[in-house]
Amino acid sequence: MNVLKMTDIKKSFGDNEVLKGVSLTVDEGEVVSIIGSSGGGKSTLLRCATLLETVDGGIITYMGDDVTYYNAKGKLCYSKDLKKFKRVFGLVFQNFNLFPHFSVLKNVMDAPVSVLGRDKKEVREECLALLNKMGLGDKAKAYPCELSGGQQQRVSIVRALAMKPDILFFDEPTSALDPELTGEVLKVIKSLAEEKMTMVIVTHEMAFARAVSDRVIFIDNGIIVEEGTPDDIFGNTKNERTRQFLQNYNN
């Protein structure tokens, strides 16, 4: 089943048409990487998918349920029950956005308890186990400001995972990190891929994208220019724009 299906998504900011009809499906257990030059609309696409922005046109569907639809008059509408959809996805931000006044454990535990209304003790054990798994077992009591960037990003991944999303989005999860810290975060994402977590990853780490993805999407200027397996895209793309982008990238 498609976990996410986006069809002909359009989005403008004023006169600036940022998404010009983007369609994208993500199957269960699939890892999709999105690459593309700056300003191409990658973040905007993720923000539309995660309901941080409203789209101007197009259908978004999660697990077969419509988030947006056209009513009888042909007007685009959002589902009344957006809360339901918010449980389906998680998003990991470039700059983590951890809650600075919460300890690591509270950052991770609070939403499952106070949003999903789950049992505190049970959530606590789960979260401690997750933190342990991510090599953060000894940081549960620390505050975000006491952690390195890489550790903070791993905490924010655990925070997203603690909500047990069906799909996890990443918007350049390593771009705010010092080069020597990107590895630990990429390793965590790789381990999630091995566990068949459904993921959509916007990244500038080409080697990583090639290694971890089932599918790679190249977005430029608000449209999907090319889409294929990592080998299609990185190995021997036939598309001139893709080749140009990757070539600039390697230099």
Add this chain to the structure above:
Amino acid sequence: MTLTTMIQKMSEGLGNTCAIFFYTLLFALPLGVVFALLRMSKNIVISKLTQLIVSVLRGTPLMLQLLAVTYGPYYLFGMSISRNKLIPVVIAFSINYAAYFSEIYRGGIESISVGQYEAAAILGYSKAQTFIKIILPQVIRRILPSVTNEIVTLVKDTSIAFTVSYQEMFTIGKQIANSQTSFMPFVVAGVFYYIFNALVGFVMGRAEKAMSYYKQ
């Protein structure tokens, strides 16, 4: 009059000074939240109107506002002047300080990055939960020093109540100064205010320390 009787008489007014102080904080701190929320309202009319009210409250002397609240109802509607002067004093002080607090709150709320709201939205927190659990604690931490400044000013401003002859410490001191033609009561008043503010500084310092368990 000996210095001891002077201090004793003025101390009797300290209760009333504290009454102005605590009642004003009690009402002005939450009223400031209301002003701040109205000011940040998406409704332009409400927002602009609140902005105007706040700017008048901040741009005219508290003494004038106090006189208006105390005697305005008499001149405008022929209502009798309230015998318990604490009521108009607290009303005038609360509204005036709420205006100052509201601007501090607004600055604090606007200084929180959108990322905090977005992270909360993604996790499914409701608007109320986001504000109370995520935003407000961070705002309080940030604005505490500015709020302390206002509270220190409030301690000193309680003396303005002498303009409507409310029997607080400074009013009594001024009466003694007049009847005894002595400067001493003002010295005593100065010492009282200084000690009061030393206490305020101590309490607020503790509060700031208690909240500084994380770096912002």
